[in-house]
Amino acid sequence: MKRIFITEAINKVGEEVLLKGWVNSRRNMGKIAFIDLRDKTGLVQVVLVPAELDEVSREAMPKIRPEFVLAVTGKVQARKPGNENKDLASGTIEILASKLEIINEAETPPFEIDNEERQASEELRLKYRYLDLRHERMARNIKLRSDVIRYVIDYLVDHNFTYIQTPMLSKSTPEGARDYLVPSRVHQGKFFALPQSPQQYKQLLMVAGVERYFQIAPCFRDEDARADRSPGEFYQIDMEMSFMEQDEVLDLTEKMFTSMVKKLFPEKHLTFEPWPRLKHADVVKKYGTDKPDLRKDKENLNELAFAWVVDFPLFNKQTAEDFFHGSGKSQWAPSHHMFTRPKEEDLPLLETDPGKVHSYQHDLVLNGLEVGGGSLRIHDPKVQEKVWDLIGFTIEQKQQFAHLIEAFKYGVPPHGGIAPGLDRLVSILAGEKNIREVIAFPLMGDVRDPLMDAPSEVTKEQLEELGLVYRSK
Amino acid sequence: MKRIFITEAINKVGEEVLLKGWVNSRRNMGKIAFIDLRDKTGLVQVVLVPAELDEVSREAMPKIRPEFVLAVTGKVQARKPGNENKDLASGTIEILASKLEIINEAETPPFEIDNEERQASEELRLKYRYLDLRHERMARNIKLRSDVIRYVIDYLVDHNFTYIQTPMLSKSTPEGARDYLVPSRVHQGKFFALPQSPQQYKQLLMVAGVERYFQIAPCFRDEDARADRSPGEFYQIDMEMSFMEQDEVLDLTEKMFTSMVKKLFPEKHLTFEPWPRLKHADVVKKYGTDKPDLRKDKENLNELAFAWVVDFPLFNKQTAEDFFHGSGKSQWAPSHHMFTRPKEEDLPLLETDPGKVHSYQHDLVLNGLEVGGGSLRIHDPKVQEKVWDLIGFTIEQKQQFAHLIEAFKYGVPPHGGIAPGLDRLVSILAGEKNIREVIAFPLMGDVRDPLMDAPSEVTKEQLEELGLVYRSK
Numbered sequence: 001m002k003r004i005f006i007t008e009a010i011n012k013v014g015e016e017v018l019l020k021g022w023v024n025s026r027r028n029m030g031k032i033a034f035i036d037l038r039d040k041t042g043l044v045q046v047v048l049v050p051a052e053l054d055e056v057s058r059e060a061m062p063k064i065r066p067e068f069v070l071a072v073t074g075k076v077q078a079r080k081p082g083n084e085n086k087d088l089a090s091g092t093i094e095i096l097a098s099k100l101e102i103i104n105e106a107e108t109p110p111f112e113i114d115n116e117e118r119q120a121s122e123e124l125r126l127k128y129r130y131l132d133l134r135h136e137r138m139a140r141n142i143k144l145r146s147d148v149i150r151y152v153i154d155y156l157v158d159h160n161f162t163y164i165q166t167p168m169l170s171k172s173t174p175e176g177a178r179d180y181l182v183p184s185r186v187h188q189g190k191f192f193a194l195p196q197s198p199q200q201y202k203q204l205l206m207v208a209g210v211e212r213y214f215q216i217a218p219c220f221r222d223e224d225a226r227a228d229r230s231p232g233e234f235y236q237i238d239m240e241m242s243f244m245e246q247d248e249v250l251d252l253t254e255k256m257f258t259s260m261v262k263k264l265f266p267e268k269h270l271t272f273e274p275w276p277r278l279k280h281a282d283v284v285k286k287y288g289t290d291k292p293d294l295r296k297d298k299e300n301l302n303e304l305a306f307a308w309v310v311d312f313p314l315f316n317k318q319t320a321e322d323f324f325h326g327s328g329k330s331q332w333a334p335s336h337h338m339f340t341r342p343k344e345e346d347l348p349l350l351e352t353d354p355g356k357v358h359s360y361q362h363d364l365v366l367n368g369l370e371v372g373g374g375s376l377r378i379h380d381p382k383v384q385e386k387v388w389d390l391i392g393f394t395i396e397q398k399q400q401f402a403h404l405i406e407a408f409k410y411g412v413p414p415h416g417g418i419a420p421g422l423d424r425l426v427s428i429l430a431g432e433k434n435i436r437e438v439i440a441f442p443l444m445g446d447v448r449d450p451l452m453d454a455p456s457e458v459t460k461e462q463l464e465e466l467g468l469v470y471r472s473k
Numbered sequence: 474m475k476r477i478f479i480t481e482a483i484n485k486v487g488e489e490v491l492l493k494g495w496v497n498s499r500r501n502m503g504k505i506a507f508i509d510l511r512d513k514t515g516l517v518q519v520v521l522v523p524a525e526l527d528e529v530s531r532e533a534m535p536k537i538r539p540e541f542v543l544a545v546t547g548k549v550q551a552r553k554p555g556n557e558n559k560d561l562a563s564g565t566i567e568i569l570a571s572k573l574e575i576i577n578e579a580e581t582p583p584f585e586i587d588n589e590e591r592q593a594s595e596e597l598r599l600k601y602r603y604l605d606l607r608h609e610r611m612a613r614n615i616k617l618r619s620d621v622i623r624y625v626i627d628y629l630v631d632h633n634f635t636y637i638q639t640p641m642l643s644k645s646t647p648e649g650a651r652d653y654l655v656p657s658r659v660h661q662g663k664f665f666a667l668p669q670s671p672q673q674y675k676q677l678l679m680v681a682g683v684e685r686y687f688q689i690a691p692c693f694r695d696e697d698a699r700a701d702r703s704p705g706e707f708y709q710i711d712m713e714m715s716f717m718e719q720d721e722v723l724d725l726t727e728k729m730f731t732s733m734v735k736k737l738f739p740e741k742h743l744t745f746e747p748w749p750r751l752k753h754a755d756v757v758k759k760y761g762t763d764k765p766d767l768r769k770d771k772e773n774l775n776e777l778a779f780a781w782v783v784d785f786p787l788f789n790k791q792t793a794e795d796f797f798h799g800s801g802k803s804q805w806a807p808s809h810h811m812f813t814r815p816k817e818e819d820l821p822l823l824e825t826d827p828g829k830v831h832s833y834q835h836d837l838v839l840n841g842l843e844v845g846g847g848s849l850r851i852h853d854p855k856v857q858e859k860v861w862d863l864i865g866f867t868i869e870q871k872q873q874f875a876h877l878i879e880a881f882k883y884g885v886p887p888h889g890g891i892a893p894g895l896d897r898l899v900s901i902l903a904g905e906k907n908i909r910e911v912i913a914f915p916l917m918g919d920v921r922d923p924l925m926d927a928p929s930e931v932t933k934e935q936l937e938e939l940g941l942v943y944r945s946k
């Protein structure tokens with residue numbers, strides 16, 4: 001017999017089926033036992049009556065404990081009226097087992113799977129992530145993330161976007177955060193860098209005439225961990241468009257997420273349709289933050305208050321932490337990033353009063369959190385040069401972007417984009433406060449993976465091949 | 474007026490439209506000029522008649538050269554019978570321009586865009602990849618790759634698969650090839666490794682009860698370049714399934730690619746339906762290779778001869794190059810990888826005659842190239858231990874996989890999978906011999922990116938933060 005999923009059994013009352021999965025729980029009632037069997041699709045109650053079982057199965061029956069892997073053959077029965085379990089999708093049925101096979105046994109897990117009380121520490125949960133992901137809540141989060149990815153890909157391809165993968169082994173440039181470096185074995189003394197974002201590649205793809213690019217892009221920043229960020233790597237829904245005004249970029253993004261929420265999260269409601277487009281100065285004045293929580297009822301987990309913030313200043317005052325933006329000694333740091341286009345009417349202010357220049361930056365805010373940022377980009381080399389000067393770039397630093405300035409000589413379209421953060425967006429939609437609850441295998445806050453035990457020491461041979469040594473401390 | 478794509482103009486004869494794009498070519502006929510305008514969707518002929526243009530446009534007209542970025546307003550006209558251009562999707566129409574705006578000028582590119590004769594070296598093409606990608610052939614390849622990605626994601630999600638992203642910052646393990654290492658700043662002296670494949674994570678996801686996982690997975694191997702492989706990074710359509718027999722894994726994969734070819738490549742035909750499942754020994758004996766080209770007509774670019782090869786030996790003889798598999802001094806190396814499950818009936822031979830053990834490896838062959846490999850996996854710790862012993866693993870090497878053996882204690886389902894190579898599959902479907910023709914920004918054969926100039930030297934501060942120095946040579 002072919003194994004079917006548990007949810008497929010619901011409409012097979014009276015039929016014999018083969019199910020496979022894990023023992024979620026077991027209850028004994030005299031000689032009879034009830035098992036909740038769990039597979040990818042859900043739970044179902046299996047009734048074990050010794051008289052109904054063959055001999056081998058009868059012998060297996062007493063051994064069965066939680067998290068054993070079973071194959072169960074049995075008849076699908078409608079539950080008696082009053083005995084339905086409304087918490088289960090399959091709560092109207094149960095399986096009367098005729099045959100039972102223990103596919104694999106299980107030791108007692110370090111924390112309970114059936115009854116998640118979050119009693120385990122994050123370290124323990126991550127060390128046994130393969131058990132933690134069995135929790136119904138975690139399984140639902142991971143599925144939901146997959147649904148969001150699929151929706152976005154369908155939507156964007158249907159709107160003339162092309163999915164393009166850009167390099168992971170890229171170049172270290174002074175772009176806003178600290179790079180992860182990858183030593184080159186072939187070219188010793190040189191390094192690749194993992195991309196902080198595909199920023200330069202997507203702009204080059206606009207020069208290439210792609211016009212509408214997107215990618216669910218892995219991004220890497222070697223930053224100290226923050227509460228709302230998973231350390232190391234994260235994913236962006238990275239989009240770039242040519243020949244579009246800022247309002248058109250916002251319209252497209254807004255329509256995509258609005259339709260996604262209606263399709264995937266029908267229980268949620270949007271506070272605003274269309275989403276408000278608020279000026280940065282007004283928002284800061286009114287709310288004291290540029291990420292206001294605009295929900296009418298902040299206790300309501302099903303309320304989604306999306307809003308756009310626009311008309312940002314091009315620059316902030318530079319601080320000592322802004323080393324990666326420039327010299328750390330210059331007066332100005334980019335509010336978004338150094339490729340953000342100033343508003344045309346403010347161009348003269350670049351010379352006289354840079355702090356007053358406004359830009360085509362746009363931030364996407366959801367329930368008081370920033371879930372995406374973007375901008376129209378500079379495509380005029382002279383403006384780019386001026387911005388670099390103002391953030392204190394040296395000639396050497398400018399030289400690292402020479403290829404971009406060169407590319408702009410061969411017919412560059414006006415372009416811009418947005419990069420909603422997948423992890424944060426999904427965590428809000430899933431009702432999770434901690435972003436790591438929607439990542440299958442996140443690093444801990446101390447940038448360490450207790451499951452694989454990474455990072456780890458490597459062999460002498462590996463270091464020698466790279467020509468690397470550690471300085472003694 | 475809102476800009477429309479060129480292909481949208483085809484059905485608007487008699488209407489005024491606004492198009493934007495690049496000048497693909499220009500021909501003068503006395504006072505009249507013809508421009509082929511190019512956008513993401515194709516080419517269209519634009520007719521410039523000075524008397525029809527406003528004054529500003531008339532002044533712009535003589536300046537226009539190839540690769541300029543233009544906005545063209547004009548009336549869509551049906552071409553006169555006999556003047557249609559059958560090579561263009563828009564060959565039945567032309568645009569009589571009333572207004573012409575030069576959005577951006579272009580210098581003469583280092584190679585021709587309109588007329589690709591492949592006269593440029595690969596180094597020059599990659600240095601100016603943003604121009605190379607303007608070639609019609611390259612734009613088609615990149616679009617085709619996007620179509621394949623979208624098809625696979627839709628198909629697999631519709632078949633109960635969950636898209637799950639696994640970590641890029643992972644652990645170095647002796648898994649078959651050389652790892653790219655990423656030094657940890659926070660934990661100095663330790664390294665992350667970029668994944669050679671998500672092998673261990675996907676097996677852990679099976680322990681987690683995901684049952685059907687997939688991912689378009691970036692994979693990294695620091696190997697010397699080969700003709701049919703792009704150095705550095707590549708993409709797998711990475712799939713793993715629980716509770717499925719080998720034939721079921723092959724069935725699912727075969728149905729997915731068969732339906733994909735019929736939908737996306739209607740001009741192609743499959744040599745076999747269903748695909749033959751051939752035994753390794755028979756194939757090697759008959760064809761002298763385990764990747765036979767089974768096309769009936771090898772000149773026919775539209776013929777696709779998919780075939781499965783199964784019943785591989787579990788081990789090959791180990792060579793000195795197999796260091797990463799084990800000690801390099803042991804007799805045996807895995808034919809597929811060390812997690813491949815031996816056939817049950819051959820288990821006793823592990824003790825007596827390991828060279829005779831067959832496995833649940835399966836290779837997918839297309840037109841004489843391997844486009845994917847996979848296997849059912851070992852889920853019995855004792856068998857895994859035995860395989861490690863036979864390939865010469867030390868206690869320390871085994872210890873690096875301790876988490877996997879630990880995971881197998883908590884209820885592991887039988888599982889297996891396959892990982893078709895996206896780059897190679899798309900290159901064959903695109904009719905390209907060189908895999909780099911279907912990658913937007915590939916590295917050169919010498920593991921170098923001439924566009925970004927990567928790998929590159931980094932600053933003293935960056936190395937100091939990592940505690941790294943180079944040994945003097």
